Amino acid sequence: MASEKFMILDPAYRKLQKLKELVIEENASSKISAEIDEVIDLLKARYDYCEGITSDPSKDLQQLMHSTFHHQWQNDHAEGKLSRVPSTMMMSGKLEAQFLRSLTSLCNAERVLELGLFTGCTALAFAEGIPEDGKVVSCELDPYIADLARSFLDKTSCGKKVEIMKGPAKSSLEILAKKKEQFDIIFIDADKKGYITYYKTIWDLGLLAPKGTILVDNVLFHGDPYSKEGRTGEIGQSIINFNEMVRKDDRVHKIMVPIRDGLMIIRRKEDVDRQK
Numbered sequence: 001m002a003s004e005k006f007m008i009l010d011p012a013y014r015k016l017q018k019l020k021e022l023v024i025e026e027n028a029s030s031k032i033s034a035e036i037d038e039v040i041d042l043l044k045a046r047y048d049y050c051e052g053i054t055s056d057p058s059k060d061l062q063q064l065m066h067s068t069f070h071h072q073w074q075n076d077h078a079e080g081k082l083s084r085v086p087s088t089m090m091m092s093g094k095l096e097a098q099f100l101r102s103l104t105s106l107c108n109a110e111r112v113l114e115l116g117l118f119t120g121c122t123a124l125a126f127a128e129g130i131p132e133d134g135k136v137v138s139c140e141l142d143p144y145i146a147d148l149a150r151s152f153l154d155k156t157s158c159g160k161k162v163e164i165m166k167g168p169a170k171s172s173l174e175i176l177a178k179k180k181e182q183f184d185i186i187f188i189d190a191d192k193k194g195y196i197t198y199y200k201t202i203w204d205l206g207l208l209a210p211k212g213t214i215l216v217d218n219v220l221f222h223g224d225p226y227s228k229e230g231r232t233g234e235i236g237q238s239i240i241n242f243n244e245m246v247r248k249d250d251r252v253h254k255i256m257v258p259i260r261d262g263l264m265i266i267r268r269k270e271d272v273d274r275q276k
Contacts, residue, residue: 006093007044009261011223016040051095060156061097061124067152068119081144090118092217096260097125100187100215103265104129107213109184113176114138115169115198116189116217120149120162126185127158136162137183139172139190169194170201177205184209189217192235195242203251211271214252219243220262 007013016036023033057065068091077085092100104112104126110133112126117140126136140146146166153159165172169190186208188198195216202208220226224236225243246254246266253272257263 005089006047006260009220009222010043011227013040013043014223016043047095051093054095054098057094057097057125058128060158061121061128064119064121064124064152064156065091065094068121071119071148076144082142086118086145091121092125093260096217096263097121099259099263101125101129103213103215104185107184109213110134111181111183111185111209112136113183113186113207114189115172115187116140116191117149117164118145120153120159122187122189123149123162124153124156124158126187127161130161132161134161137165137176137181138162139165139167139169141166141168141190170197173198173201173205173207177207182207182209182212184212185215186212187215187217192218192221192242193238195238196245199242199246212267214264214266216242216246216264216266218261219256219264220258222261225262 016039020033020036020040022028023036056062069088073082073085073088076082100122109126110130112130112135114123114126114136117123117138120138123136123138127134130136138149140149143166146164150164153162165175186202188195190198199214199216202214208214219239219242221236221239225240243256243264246252246264251269252266253269254264254266257265
């Protein structure tokens with residue numbers, strides 16, 4: 001099940017694994033080891049249960065995920081097409097992809113901007129949640145991955161709704177602003193060190209449409225913001241700094257959802273406060 005792959009993001013799971021090793025080293029009671037195993041199994045079972053209840057992705061999205069998992073990434077790296085071998089965990093899984101698709105539909109979004117494309121899983125989920133004449137603009141730094149994503153999306157019925165912009169995300173934001181474009185949903189999932197810059201640029205350039213929503217992925221990055229492990233170093237600290245900046249931003253209403261590696265939902269306060 002998917003939990004086997006994603007549970008490593010949870011520091012509680014990592015601590016339990018270490019505790020299990022310690023029990024073996026200290027030759028502690030087998031009952032303690034069994035209890036630890038039960039807790040680990042419960043953590044996995046909760047994730048698998050949520051994913052099992054969730055509606056299955058479309059056949060197109062399932063195929064795109066399959067293609068991503070089975071792509072020959074090592075060969076691409078060896079041939080010099082990629083500077084490093086990407087982790088397939090960069091791709092949104094079933095649970096988060098379906099969550100984002102539902103949010104898109106709930107918001108009645110027609111135009112979506114995505115910072116960080118990878119192979120197109122989230123882009124396709126967004127595309128499936130918008131009308132036939134809607135548009136998803138996805139920004140991707142790596143030209144090879146952008147082309148690969150294009151090839152995957154072109155095999156789907158909704159892929160035609162996705163426009164891919166190559167190059168640094170901030171430059172793409174500036175280009176879109178010059179065209180006076182605005183978006184109902186803006187999804188931030190590019191390099192984590194740039195989150196603060198992207199967030200400020202979105203507001204400064206007026207890219208968020210009236211009643212629009214900003215979604216930010218990986219805001220619980222490997223547990224660093226709350227576990228204080230400092231496991232991911234500079235990247236983890238960048239996420240902590242971003243989260244704190246948004247917390248102090250009095251213009252917006254925000255909610256952090258503990259789905260997978262954390263998702264932040266940000267809206268203008270006046271769009272949420274209906275009492276006035």
